Amino acid sequence: MLDIQNLQANVGDKQILRGITLKINKGEVHAIMGPNGSGKSTLANVLAGREGYTVTGGSVTFEGKPLLDRAPEDRAAEGIFLAFQYPVEIPGVSNSYFMKTALNAVRKHNGQPELDAMDFLKLIKEKAKLVEIPEPMLSRAVNEGFSGGEKKRNEILQMAILEPKLCLLDETDSGLDIDALQIVAKGINALRSPDRAFIVVTHYQRLLNYVQPDYVHVLSAGRIVKSGGKDLALELEKKGYGWLEEAKVAAR
Amino acid sequence: MTEKSSSSPAVAGRGPIIDFMDPRQWHSGMTAKEGFWLEARSVDGSSVTLSPEPVKEGRRLTIPQGCQATLIEKNESMRPEPYTTQSKWEIILTEGSKLNHYKLVHEGPEATHHSFLEVDVRKSASFQSHVFLFEGAQIRNTIHVRMTGEDADCLLEGLYVGSGKRVIENHTLVDHQKPRGTSRELYKGILDGQSRGVFDGLVIVQKEAQKTDSAQTNRNLLLSTEAKAVSNPELKIFANDVKCKHGSTIGQIDAAQLFYMRSRGVPLAEARRLLVYAFASEMINQVEVPALREILFPCLNLATSIKK
Numbered sequence: 001m002l003d004i005q006n007l008q009a010n011v012g013d014k015q016i017l018r019g020i021t022l023k024i025n026k027g028e029v030h031a032i033m034g035p036n037g038s039g040k041s042t043l044a045n046v047l048a049g050r051e052g053y054t055v056t057g058g059s060v061t062f063e064g065k066p067l068l069d070r071a072p073e074d075r076a077a078e079g080i081f082l083a084f085q086y087p088v089e090i091p092g093v094s095n096s097y098f099m100k101t102a103l104n105a106v107r108k109h110n111g112q113p114e115l116d117a118m119d120f121l122k123l124i125k126e127k128a129k130l131v132e133i134p135e136p137m138l139s140r141a142v143n144e145g146f147s148g149g150e151k152k153r154n155e156i157l158q159m160a161i162l163e164p165k166l167c168l169l170d171e172t173d174s175g176l177d178i179d180a181l182q183i184v185a186k187g188i189n190a191l192r193s194p195d196r197a198f199i200v201v202t203h204y205q206r207l208l209n210y211v212q213p214d215y216v217h218v219l220s221a222g223r224i225v226k227s228g229g230k231d232l233a234l235e236l237e238k239k240g241y242g243w244l245e246e247a248k249v250a251a252r
Numbered sequence: 253m254t255e256k257s258s259s260s261p262a263v264a265g266r267g268p269i270i271d272f273m274d275p276r277q278w279h280s281g282m283t284a285k286e287g288f289w290l291e292a293r294s295v296d297g298s299s300v301t302l303s304p305e306p307v308k309e310g311r312r313l314t315i316p317q318g319c320q321a322t323l324i325e326k327n328e329s330m331r332p333e334p335y336t337t338q339s340k341w342e343i344i345l346t347e348g349s350k351l352n353h354y355k356l357v358h359e360g361p362e363a364t365h366h367s368f369l370e371v372d373v374r375k376s377a378s379f380q381s382h383v384f385l386f387e388g389a390q391i392r393n394t395i396h397v398r399m400t401g402e403d404a405d406c407l408l409e410g411l412y413v414g415s416g417k418r419v420i421e422n423h424t425l426v427d428h429q430k431p432r433g434t435s436r437e438l439y440k441g442i443l444d445g446q447s448r449g450v451f452d453g454l455v456i457v458q459k460e461a462q463k464t465d466s467a468q469t470n471r472n473l474l475l476s477t478e479a480k481a482v483s484n485p486e487l488k489i490f491a492n493d494v495k496c497k498h499g500s501t502i503g504q505i506d507a508a509q510l511f512y513m514r515s516r517g518v519p520l521a522e523a524r525r526l527l528v529y530a531f532a533s534e535m536i537n538q539v540e541v542p543a544l545r546e547i548l549f550p551c552l553n554l555a556t557s558i559k560k
Contacts (some may be wrong), residue, residue: 048515049514049515050511050515051507051511071514071520072511072514072515073514073515073517073518073519073520073523075515076514076515076516076517077517081515081516082515084512084515087512088508088509088511088512090509090512090513090527090530091530092529092530092531092533092534093526093527093529093530098513098516098518098526099516101518101522101526102513102516102517102518103517105517105518105519105522106517109517141530158516162516162517
């Protein structure tokens with residue numbers, strides 16, 4: 001589904017990604033871990049097409065087509081979703097109107113008929129239950145005045161409505177208490193399917209107790225320094241990231 | 253005073269005509285007279301007929317004691333050629349009365365519109381002004397409010413939209429002359445193309461006007477690099493026990509908000525449109541006349557869709 005080859009990217013003048021190669025197939029859950037500044041979030045943002053990141057080398061294909069020259073909205077319409085580390089507040093635009101506009105834009109792109117107001121309302125109410133979002137929150141402005149936990153739940157709600165093929169979760173667990181973490185994890189797990197892949201970017205192993213990955217990759221200084229199964233996450237939790245960085249220095 | 257009928261034919265490329273003159277678009281009890289609608293109720297809720305008296309180049313309207321009135325003024329035309337319209341009102345709000353004034357300027361592309369409003373707010377009276385400046389080549393909006401009675405209240409709100417080479421000027425004055433007055437002012441500009449928007453707002457608190465509570469804000473959204481906003485909020489305070497603040501902002505569409513919307517599949521143009529709407533909707537949602545609110549959104553759409 002996603003094929004990343006030797007991806008290099010800058011933020012401003014600073015090189016952050018120094019050659020990432022990663023293949024992700026349908027149905028797989030990949031966790032990307034690593035210390036602060038290792039490039040985890042940069043990878044997620046480059047894949048989603050955020051401005052301010054310059055790809056300086058390598059390639060990415062999504063479902064066989066080049067991804068990096070496409071606009072963010074086209075990537076979303078093709079099935080890529082980024083759950084933000086810091087979801088953005090949009091005063092004056094209601095949550096449900098925003099999601100209806102987004103869903104219908106995606107449906108239009110894919111040649112599907114647009115949903116009318118009634119059908120959409122039914123859909124969003126059903127999906128809101130999944131992440132325990134009360135109905136009044138749907139008519140409030142997007143993320144405005146939401147608590148940290150509410151914002152992250154709202155990200156999962158949007159994901160559930162858009163039903164993407166590839167979900168990028170950027171530090172979705174950060175700032176969540178244990179109850180909110182469980183609700184978010186439940187939402188993510190409900191979306192797991194043989195046709196859908198996940199890249200879970202996280203600093204801590206905590207979320208992976210609830211969302212079990214098939215693969216764990218450790219990023220350090222813009223490269224994948226170690227890959228393994230879900231046990232690698234547990235090892236990291238115990239030993240920290242230091243031993244990998246030391247091993248890397250020794251290998252030079 | 254020059255006023256026009258709105259029964260003009262459509263001009264190609266201007267989109268649908270909104271029929272401001274159709275009384276069915278207003279709620280019952282309003283009377284249409286030469287481009288304005290006036291409705292008033294007395295303290296007991298019964299309907300009152302008010303008639304403005306003609307004065308030099310304009311009209312004078314006195315709101316009787318305790319009366320609550322709504323005045324809707326529209327200056328609308330689709331005429332393509334250059335022309336000038338003027339609107340001049342003197343309004344006196346006697347003790348305990350209230351007026352909600354709405355003004356919509358939706359003139360032809362070459363038109364010049366000058367509006368002058370002089371308001372006297374007496375004891376415990378309340379004046380609210382909502383101005384929507386959407387179309388025309390040159391629009392000048394002047395509002396002078398004198399708070400001549402104790403406990404007077406005033407709200408000035410404005411939304412102005414510039415595109416092409418439109419020039420919009422807003423000059424407002426709120427003069428607090430007596431104690432315990434409150435005034436709130438919020439003007440928002442959306443400026444595209446090579447348009448220019450001016451906000452020039454002065455609040456004076458006279459020596460006698462102790463316990464005045466005043467806030468004044470001007471916010472501008474620039475949609476193009478050639479658009480220009482000039483903001484000049486000003487406070488002159490001669491009393492020593494007052495609460496006054498003012499501020500202004502000039503900015504572009506927020507890049508983070510734009511990316512957030514696009515990352516959910518909303519196309520760039522639609523995302524921009526939604527964010528402009530969000531900026532404007534706060535002003536339109538304040539309108540208490542449902543029929544007016546309904547036509548303001550299409551007007552805004554028309555005003556923001558015309559490209560440089």
